[in-house]
Amino acid sequence: MSIPIRLTVNGREAAVTVEPRTLLVEVLRTHLHLTGTHVGCDTSQCGACVVLMDGRSVKACTVLAVQADGGAITTIEGLADGDTLHPMQQAFHDHHALQCGFCTPGMVLSAVDLVSRHPDPSDDQIRADLDGNLCRCTGYQPIVRAVRAGAQAMRARPAAEAGARGRHV
Amino acid sequence: MYEFAYHRPATVAEAVALIADEDVLPLAGGQTLIPTLKQRLAMPAALVDLGGLAELRGLRRDGDALVIGAATTHAEIAASDLVRQTVPALAALAQRIGDPQVRNRGTLGGSIANADPAADYPAAVVGLGASVHTDRRTIDGDAVFIDLFTTALEPGELITAVSVPVPRAAAYEKAAQPASGYAVVGVLVARTAAGVRVGVTGAGPCAFRATALERALDAAFTPEAARAVTIPADGLNDDLHASAAYRAALIPVLAARAVAACG
Numbered sequence: 001m002s003i004p005i006r007l008t009v010n011g012r013e014a015a016v017t018v019e020p021r022t023l024l025v026e027v028l029r030t031h032l033h034l035t036g037t038h039v040g041c042d043t044s045q046c047g048a049c050v051v052l053m054d055g056r057s058v059k060a061c062t063v064l065a066v067q068a069d070g071g072a073i074t075t076i077e078g079l080a081d082g083d084t085l086h087p088m089q090q091a092f093h094d095h096h097a098l099q100c101g102f103c104t105p106g107m108v109l110s111a112v113d114l115v116s117r118h119p120d121p122s123d124d125q126i127r128a129d130l131d132g133n134l135c136r137c138t139g140y141q142p143i144v145r146a147v148r149a150g151a152q153a154m155r156a157r158p159a160a161e162a163g164a165r166g167r168h169v
Numbered sequence: 170m171y172e173f174a175y176h177r178p179a180t181v182a183e184a185v186a187l188i189a190d191e192d193v194l195p196l197a198g199g200q201t202l203i204p205t206l207k208q209r210l211a212m213p214a215a216l217v218d219l220g221g222l223a224e225l226r227g228l229r230r231d232g233d234a235l236v237i238g239a240a241t242t243h244a245e246i247a248a249s250d251l252v253r254q255t256v257p258a259l260a261a262l263a264q265r266i267g268d269p270q271v272r273n274r275g276t277l278g279g280s281i282a283n284a285d286p287a288a289d290y291p292a293a294v295v296g297l298g299a300s301v302h303t304d305r306r307t308i309d310g311d312a313v314f315i316d317l318f319t320t321a322l323e324p325g326e327l328i329t330a331v332s333v334p335v336p337r338a339a340a341y342e343k344a345a346q347p348a349s350g351y352a353v354v355g356v357l358v359a360r361t362a363a364g365v366r367v368g369v370t371g372a373g374p375c376a377f378r379a380t381a382l383e384r385a386l387d388a389a390f391t392p393e394a395a396r397a398v399t400i401p402a403d404g405l406n407d408d409l410h411a412s413a414a415y416r417a418a419l420i421p422v423l424a425a426r427a428v429a430a431c432g
Contacts, residue, residue, distance in 0.1 A: 001174050020175035020216065021206070043204055047270065056244070056273045062203045063274065066175050067196075067220055110269065117248075131350070132268025 005069040009034065010078025018065045025049045025060035027068075028075055036076040036105050040134070047133030050106035051075050057113035059132070076105035079112070087157060088112050091150030092143070099137030107133050111147045115154050123148065170206045174215035181224050181329060185304045187217045189325040195219055197240060197279030200271045225278065225329060228252060233335055235259075239278025239328040247272060256297070258339035258357065262289050265343065267350050278328040281313065284320045284375055286406060287351035291376030292341060293333070296357030296368020300332040307332075314375035336361045340430035342423040343371070346410055353411050354419040358386070358395075358427035365390065367424055372405050372416045382424050392425035 004017045009032060016031045028034045028051065037060055040048035044062040051060045052074035079086035085093065088108050098104045107130065114121055114129040121129070126147045127140075135143060178184040188195050192214035196202055205211050219225060225240035228251050235255050237246065246252050247264040266272055266280075266289050280290045281301060291314055293299065299310040304327045312321050322328070336359040343355035352371035356379070359366045365386040367379040385394045402417035411419075 001172075003175060020173055021170040023203075042207070044200065044271070047268075050270060053273075057270050058273055059270045062200060062270075064175075064196075064199065064203065064216075064218075066177070067199065067218060069177075113269065129269050132270045 003066050003069075005066060007068055007070075008072040010074060016065070020064065020066055022065045023061055024051070024053075024058075024063040024065050024068050024073070027065040028060060028073070034075050034077050038102055038105060040102065045134065046103070047106040047110060048103050050109045050133065052109055052113060055113075055116065057110050074109070076108060079108065086112070087153035088115070088147070088150035091146040091153060095142050095146035095149060097138060097142040097146035098135075103133060103135045103137075107135065107143060111150060112154075114147070115151045119151065119155050121147070121151055171209060171212045173206075173213050175218065176215060177218040177221050179221055181222055181304060181327065184217050184219060184222060185325065185327050187215075188327060190214070191324055193217055195282075195327060197276040197282075198242065198274040199279075200267070200275040201279070201283050201285070219276075219278075219327075230255065231332070234332045235335060237277055237331050237333065239281075239330055240276045241278075243267070243272035243275050243277070243280075244269070246277065255335045256333055256339060258336075258341050258359070259293055259297070259333065262293055262341040262355075262357070265289065265341075265345065265350065277331055281331070282320060282322060282328055284314055284318050285351070286317055286374055286376075287346070287353070287371045289341070289343065289352055289355055289370060292343075292352070292355045292357040292368040292370035294331070294368070295370075295376045295378055296341075296366050297333050297336060297339060297359050298361065298363075298366055299334070301328055302330040302332065303328055311378065314377070317374040319375065334361065338431040340427040342426040342430065344411075344419050344423065354416050354423060356420060356423040356427055358382075358424055358431060360390065360431060369420055372420055374404075374406070379420060379424065382421065386424075386428065390428060390431075392429045395421050395425035395428050397421075398424075 038048035040046035044059045049060040194213040196216040196218045226238040243263040243266045252260040294310045301308045339359035341357040343352040354371040357368040367382040370376040398421045400417045400420045402413040405413040407413040
């Protein structure tokens with residue numbers, strides 16, 4: 001059984017044909033060559049595959065591509081504006097919130113979802129909301145600092161910039 | 170995953186007709202079903218995606234009850250002003266399920282139908298005396314959970330909504346497994362017009378009412394009264410997370426904390 005689906009990925013229309021068992025993360029990586037979304041555990045534990053679906057973070061290894069039909073997906077490739085990093089990406093860079101970088105795309109997108117709901121999150125909220133993202137390098141402290149700084153930078157952005165290119169972020 | 174066919178019906182009637190086939194499974198948020206399919210622990214001929222059914226979504230107040238569509242996500246319940254105002258214990262319970270990504274996809278109806286012994290919602294269904302509405306009838310909250318991963322739902326029966334009578338006060342306390350967040354034991358205590366109700370999840374093969382605690386708390390609604398109750402360990406879950414005796418000991422402790430949280 002093959003099913004045609006349409007997604008809006010990082011603001012661009014994408015039409016692909018998938019089997020019902022094809023995962024959203026497979027469409028992103030294999031069909032659309034957006035390999036910034038990582039597959040870590042493939043069991044919805046680690047959060048390396050987190051993307052935004054209609055503005056909310058999901059684990060793309062635990063969503064069927066057919067379930068996402070008609071939806072808007074934001075991956076890590078969709079955050080930067082040309083050579084200008086998204087404020088959350090910049091904050092991860094500034095605060096050394098990564099070492100190997102494998103978990104980073106998922107961490108950043110979970111953080112962006114958090115800030116969309118809680119523009120000024122407390123450290124406790126940050127820690128609680130990163131519950132679904134595992135990092136084996138940093139010990140999390142710099143990640144929490146980065147999310148706090150990223151949230152502050154996102155608050156300081158002009159609204160027009162945040163809404164540019166039809167992004168949810 | 171084995172191959173399967175996929176249907177995305179537009180109405181509940183259409184969905185019910187499709188899941189009448191015993192080889193077909195309904196797909197709600199998929200946060201348990203998709204990992205189960207990956208492990209090849211289930212091999213349905215087809216999935217019926219409930220994601221397109223607007224009839225199954227939404228929250229509303231109906232007299233003395235809160236009515237929640239079966240496909241409402243944990244995140245929606247946790248963030249709902251209506252739930253926070255009427256049954257804040259339920260919003261707090263939803264906020265502690267899994268992680269944010271699971272809460273953004275997982276649904277109330279899916280969790281109830283799956284009847285995981287360590288899931289959180291069953292404590293609320295039993296403890297709040299909720300009613301589970303299906304495509305064909307209403308099931309009393311006390312009668313929903315039968316055994317391990319087993320509910321009173323008939324083959325092909327679909328949960329459409331859950332009615333939660335608004336309690337005078339309620340609180341949910343759980344000892345969470347640190348990695349998964351699942352309840353090693355979870356206890357929901359509710360003060361209702363008909364007396365105190367205590368729903369317990371995680372401890373047994375399925376959620377149940379702790380009647381000994383209810384009697385004690387009807388006599389004196391204090392943490393001390395809850396702590397004084399002894400729950401027998403017979404028949405409780407015994408696994409790598411906790412022994413049956415430990416779970417039995419946790420029930421009154423968590424009930425006491427819930428009583429204190431009821432204020």
